[in-house]
Amino acid sequence: MSVNIDVRFGVYGLAPADADAIYTLFEQVVEENRLEREVVISRRENPEGTRDVHVVSQHPVIFSGFYKWRPTFEKSLQLRVAEAIPPAKVVFDWNYPDED
Structure with missing residues (x-):
């Protein structure tokens, strides 16, 4: 059985160099899971100088x-992020639009 999912996950509050490493890791994970046509990987700089890296589906x-x-x-993914940046944690926010 298939299900529609809004994909959303990210790592937040990173140092700039750590954000670059997580971005690269997310690129690899997205490709490995064949999601490259489904999602966008983004970086955002926060006012305090930290960076967020997140993956969001466009549909x-x-x-x-x-x-x-x-x-x-x-x-x-949690294990891979922890290996790359030990204190970092992935926040997952899956949404089920058919249940709304």
């Missing part, structure tokens, strides 16, 4: 087996 993404894929994806 709901159709997933088959999302409920099996999601926990594995989240765990893997």
Whole structure:
């Protein structure tokens, strides 16, 4: 069974060099999961000088087996981010537009 999902995840409050590393990691993860046509990776500078890097879909993404894929994806991405920038944590904000 497939489901429509608004994809949103990111790492927030990073130093500029760390933001560059996370951006590169997100590019790799998006490509590995074949989401490159579905999402946009963005960077934002905050007033205090930190940076946010986040991934957002431009429209709901159709997933088959999302409920099996999601926990594995989240765990893997958290581990990869922690290896790259030890204190960093990924914030996931999946939205289910069909349930709204």
